[in-house]
Amino acid sequence: MNTTCPYCGVGCGVSVRDDGSVAGDVSHPANLGRLCVKGAALGETLNASGRLLWAQVDGARAPLETALESAAARLRAIIDQHGPDAVAIYASGQLLTEDYYVANKLMKGYIGAANIDTNSRLCMASAVVGYKRAFGADAVPCCYEDFAAADLVVLVGSNAAWTHPVAYQRLVQAKQQRPALRVVVIDPRRTASADLADRYLPLRPGSDGALFSGLLHWLAQHDGIDSSMLPHLNGVAETLEAAQPWTLARVAAVCELEEAALADFYRLFTRCERVLTLWCMGVNQSATGSDTNNAILNVHLLSGKLGRAGCGPFSLTGQPNAMGGREVGGLANQLAAHMGFSDAECDRLQRFWRSPTVARRPGLTAVALFEAVARGEVKAVWILGTNPAVSMPEGNRVAQALAACPLVIVSDVMAHTDTTAFADILLPALGWGEKNGTVTNSERRLSRQRAFVPPPGEAKPDWWLLAQVAQRLGFGDAFGWTHPAQIFREHAALSGFENHGQRAFDISGLAQLSDAQWDRLQPVQWPVNARFPDGCARLFGDRHFYHSDGKARLLPCAAPAATPVSAALPLLMNSGRIRDQWHTMTRTGAVARLMQHIDEPFIALHPATAQRWGLASGDLARVQSAHGWMAARVRLDSGMRLNELFAPMHWNRQFALQSSVDALVAARGCPHSGQPAFKQTAVRLAPL
Ligand code: SF4
Numbered sequence: 001m002n003t004t005c006p007y008c009g010v011g012c013g014v015s016v017r018d019d020g021s022v023a024g025d026v027s028h029p030a031n032l033g034r035l036c037v038k039g040a041a042l043g044e045t046l047n048a049s050g051r052l053l054w055a056q057v058d059g060a061r062a063p064l065e066t067a068l069e070s071a072a073a074r075l076r077a078i079i080d081q082h083g084p085d086a087v088a089i090y091a092s093g094q095l096l097t098e099d100y101y102v103a104n105k106l107m108k109g110y111i112g113a114a115n116i117d118t119n120s121r122l123c124m125a126s127a128v129v130g131y132k133r134a135f136g137a138d139a140v141p142c143c144y145e146d147f148a149a150a151d152l153v154v155l156v157g158s159n160a161a162w163t164h165p166v167a168y169q170r171l172v173q174a175k176q177q178r179p180a181l182r183v184v185v186i187d188p189r190r191t192a193s194a195d196l197a198d199r200y201l202p203l204r205p206g207s208d209g210a211l212f213s214g215l216l217h218w219l220a221q222h223d224g225i226d227s228s229m230l231p232h233l234n235g236v237a238e239t240l241e242a243a244q245p246w247t248l249a250r251v252a253a254v255c256e257l258e259e260a261a262l263a264d265f266y267r268l269f270t271r272c273e274r275v276l277t278l279w280c281m282g283v284n285q286s287a288t289g290s291d292t293n294n295a296i297l298n299v300h301l302l303s304g305k306l307g308r309a310g311c312g313p314f315s316l317t318g319q320p321n322a323m324g325g326r327e328v329g330g331l332a333n334q335l336a337a338h339m340g341f342s343d344a345e346c347d348r349l350q351r352f353w354r355s356p357t358v359a360r361r362p363g364l365t366a367v368a369l370f371e372a373v374a375r376g377e378v379k380a381v382w383i384l385g386t387n388p389a390v391s392m393p394e395g396n397r398v399a400q401a402l403a404a405c406p407l408v409i410v411s412d413v414m415a416h417t418d419t420t421a422f423a424d425i426l427l428p429a430l431g432w433g434e435k436n437g438t439v440t441n442s443e444r445r446l447s448r449q450r451a452f453v454p455p456p457g458e459a460k461p462d463w464w465l466l467a468q469v470a471q472r473l474g475f476g477d478a479f480g481w482t483h484p485a486q487i488f489r490e491h492a493a494l495s496g497f498e499n500h501g502q503r504a505f506d507i508s509g510l511a512q513l514s515d516a517q518w519d520r521l522q523p524v525q526w527p528v529n530a531r532f533p534d535g536c537a538r539l540f541g542d543r544h545f546y547h548s549d550g551k552a553r554l555l556p557c558a559a560p561a562a563t564p565v566s567a568a569l570p571l572l573m574n575s576g577r578i579r580d581q582w583h584t585m586t587r588t589g590a591v592a593r594l595m596q597h598i599d600e601p602f603i604a605l606h607p608a609t610a611q612r613w614g615l616a617s618g619d620l621a622r623v624q625s626a627h628g629w630m631a632a633r634v635r636l637d638s639g640m641r642l643n644e645l646f647a648p649m650h651w652n653r654q655f656a657l658q659s660s661v662d663a664l665v666a667a668r669g670c671p672h673s674g675q676p677a678f679k680q681t682a683v684r685l686a687p688l
Pocket of ligand 1: 005006007008009010011012031034035036037038039040164165166167
């Protein structure tokens with residue numbers, strides 16, 4: 001039986017054998033049979049202990065029916081007394097598209113507020129802003145096959161070797177087969193991904209926007225503009241003018257790079273016909289995350305390096321279904337099927353849903369949502385499949401807000417997380433291997449997650465739990481699905497409803513699938529419609545974009561933000577993933593062999609930095625920010641820049657009482673996307 005891995009956005013196909021062991025699905029285009037160590041250990045995560053098997057109300061086990069009635073009654077009371085804006089949903093890139101669709105429909109179309117956001121806000125919101133501003137659509141142009149066709153692959157702010165291992169292995173293989181393929185890695189931290197690099201640029205954290213603005217200026221100065229692109233672009237003159245100050249010397253100074261190395265990269269980018277730029281959290285989780293995305297998109301648009309094999313800007317999504325969430329409107333600042341909040345779009349959505357109301361303005365994004373909970377403005381929050389009490393910036397404040405919130409509903413697979421501790425109503429949800437639905441990976445490829453083990457206890461699909469509460473709220477037939485394929489068909493039909501080619505996301509070609517056809521659905525890249533009945537590997541080859549005039553836009557980008565260090569907090573902390581763990585370890589932390597890689601929280605720092613702070617390898621250190629402190633073991637790493645440190649994001653209070661890195665991170669970030677700047681936290685160190 002074939003399904004899809006529930007971890008990262010590579011979206012690998014997984015074949016499950018009768019004995020529950022797993023192997024890579026050789027027929028899946030995303031991984032062609034490969035799995036990384038996390039994916040290969042999936043079989044060991046089935047039957048995990050600590051599952052949430054039964055509903056709870058106010059801390060006591062309750063029949064599921066009672067919990068659903070209670071959830072609906074308490075939500076209804078809050079809506080009636082305080083209005084729809086007093087309610088919020090906080091969802092997860094771990095949810096299946098069908099779950100996400102129902103959550104979004106309930107919140108925006110029936111409760112009538114847009115307060116539904118997701119942990120994808122922490123992951124890819126800056127990329128969404130970048131794509132929409134440049135292309136007029138949240139549309140990733142590339143596919144994994146481009147790795148093998150590129151002349152140059154640029155990896156920016158991504159340790160793909162650890163965070164997207166199977167995609168990285170495709171890159172390794174491409175370079176082995178074609179040594180002429182050049183790889184440039186741009187990252188403040190010399191990670192495992194730099195092992196493949198022909199050139200490694202250890203730039204100052206947060207300065208990558210300047211590096212790409214400098215590249216834009218270089219392209220204009222060195223015959224790097226594709227003149228055939230100019231009729232398809234707006235904003236060229238003002239963007240080039242804004243980039244003029246970014247001379248080689250200035251970029252080198254701001255990025256703290258050698259001029260010669262920078263010029264070498266710029267020459268390579270200009271000269272190579274087929275350039276693929278891959279990026280991830282290092283770009284997105286920044287105070288200038290959205291603008292840096294646009295700085296990357298600018299250079300690909302102006303040089304015409306997109307829409308062809310081996311070419312284009314390609315953001316790697318962190319989570320298995322961050323893309324699916326984006327498609328159904330799982331972000332507070334967009335509606336379903338990639339629609340915005342114009343009157344025409346709101347009216348269209350309301351016509352399709354035949355709903356009593358539809359939210360007409362954006363809702364609260366993740367950080368603002370929990371701040372509104374803390375202020376008492378949001379009085380009910382339903383958290384699905386995520387752990388914000390530990391994964392949100394200033395997580396301790398989020399925990400305090402949840403403790404004071406009048407109604408916290410949590411649906412989860414695990415009974416005891418940092419967040420379930422605050423639940424008034426706990427609803428048991430199905431996990432991987434138990435639930436049925438679809439996900440979309442980084443390359444726009446829809447795949448099926450299939451159930452192959454029976455549901456444990458009273459656990460139910462998230463879409464079912466949401467629909468049951470919706471029915472009890474009085475929203476009846478609109479939530480009357482009995483099978484996830486029905487939800488998928490509705491979602492697919494909405495993507496084509498009154499679309500007429502105005503929106504890139506269109507899977508209307510899948511709207512007529514029977515239940516059996518949906519069950520057998522093979523991986524396919526959207527759009528899937530009359531024009532692309534078998535899907536579409538690359539977008540924008542025809543130079544048609546999704547702004548109303550059909551053109552793409554270049555955008556002047558902000559200068560890098562000042563590094564937030566001070567005399568009191570003089571070090572810069574970067575946070576991220578390690579190879580063998582996922583998110584807050586609720587699943588991977590239960591697998592002994594995954595814990596063998598790295599089994600405790602650590603900070604990595606340059607030996608000279610450690611010495612300056614009186615620390616040696618193996619010491620326990622206290623890391624203090626303006627918002628909290630954590631304890632971690634010191635690891636020396638000469639690949640770190642001086643006065644900087646790296647800390648993994650995974651450990652939560654279940655595993656290490658005082659090692660939650662996100663408690664240290666400020667709840668601030670990119671003003672355009674609302675994505676927190678997890679990569680740049682000012683801290684100081686002391687021996688513990
Ligand atoms: Fe799963 Fe990502 Fe590993 Fe593939 S690369 S097996 S999707 S964790």
